[in-house]
Amino acid sequence: MTNVAQAFVPGHITGFFTSNPDPDPTKAGSRGGGLALTEGVTVTARPAEEPRAVLNGDPVEMEAVDRVLDALEAPAEIRGVTDLPLGSGFGVSGGMALGAALSVNEAFDRRLSVNELVTIAHGAEVQAGTGLGDVVAQARGGVPIRLEPGGPQDNDLDEIPARRRIEYHVLGELETPEVLGGDTDALTEAGKQALSTVVGEPTLETFMRASRRFSRESGLLTEEVRRVIEDVTEAGGTAAMAMLGQTVFALDDGLSAAGYDPEVAAIHPGGATLEPAPDP
Numbered sequence: 001m002t003n004v005a006q007a008f009v010p011g012h013i014t015g016f017f018t019s020n021p022d023p024d025p026t027k028a029g030s031r032g033g034g035l036a037l038t039e040g041v042t043v044t045a046r047p048a049e050e051p052r053a054v055l056n057g058d059p060v061e062m063e064a065v066d067r068v069l070d071a072l073e074a075p076a077e078i079r080g081v082t083d084l085p086l087g088s089g090f091g092v093s094g095g096m097a098l099g100a101a102l103s104v105n106e107a108f109d110r111r112l113s114v115n116e117l118v119t120i121a122h123g124a125e126v127q128a129g130t131g132l133g134d135v136v137a138q139a140r141g142g143v144p145i146r147l148e149p150g151g152p153q154d155n156d157l158d159e160i161p162a163r164r165r166i167e168y169h170v171l172g173e174l175e176t177p178e179v180l181g182g183d184t185d186a187l188t189e190a191g192k193q194a195l196s197t198v199v200g201e202p203t204l205e206t207f208m209r210a211s212r213r214f215s216r217e218s219g220l221l222t223e224e225v226r227r228v229i230e231d232v233t234e235a236g237g238t239a240a241m242a243m244l245g246q247t248v249f250a251l252d253d254g255l256s257a258a259g260y261d262p263e264v265a266a267i268h269p270g271g272a273t274l275e276p277a278p279d280p
Helices: 063-071 092-109 114-128 134-140 176-180 183-200 204-216 221-234
Strands: 007-018 032-047 052-055 058-060 076-082 144-146 157-159 163-172 238-243 245-251 261-265 273-275
Touching: 007 092, 007 134, 007 183, 007 204, 032 092, 032 134, 032 183, 032 204, 032 261, 052 092, 063 076, 063 092, 063 114, 063 183, 063 273, 092 114, 092 134, 092 221, 092 273, 114 134, 134 144, 134 157, 144 183, 163 221, 183 204, 204 238, 221 245
Parallel strands: 052 076
Antiparallel strands: 007 032, 007 273, 032 076, 032 144, 052 058, 144 157, 163 245, 163 261, 238 245
């Protein structure tokens, strides 16, 4: 057993999704599509007297991380570092859960496979109510298209072959548990239509168009986000809303060209992975 282990998990922006509940949290989840980002969460695990999670230096309550530690029977301190905001549609909670699973497996010599660890993290986040598909997508990287719900044992994944600059502009948060815990019928129907559109023409431009339509038809589009998307469109760019957050993401220099001062990343081609361990 090593004293400390570290993993990197790419951020993930969801463009559209469905809600597919199941009594088994490892089989519950969503169909949908999104983008993995070069900006992500670096997660470090080390033994501790009492399990706890720390994000950017501050103790945080993260049920998904707690459930991962329980499943792996690991009294660990999980430290996450990220420039991505929590609660704004970047998969930070999923990144912490998956990063915890990968790093704890290494630090505590649990000897589980990647699929087993992704299944644990996915089920933990579903039970926590903080996400339905981020973990599976973050494990894959690129522009993953989730054709079936559930963890890696059930989830049929495809991918749009693309690598582009991504800009994003954060306006605020959306409460993920409140959205996922409410009536999701309209959301799911809109997600099915968006998925069908992208499967029929798997390009990044189609993904963006389907994502914009999903945000309108699902009822999740806010007035503030709509105005920013329209500004990008008028400037000749293409943008959509990140799910679930009041965040606009755009291809290339879409937000910059529209006069905004966005954060900049790119599509991350790989999934979550272990990194060289820092000094204990």
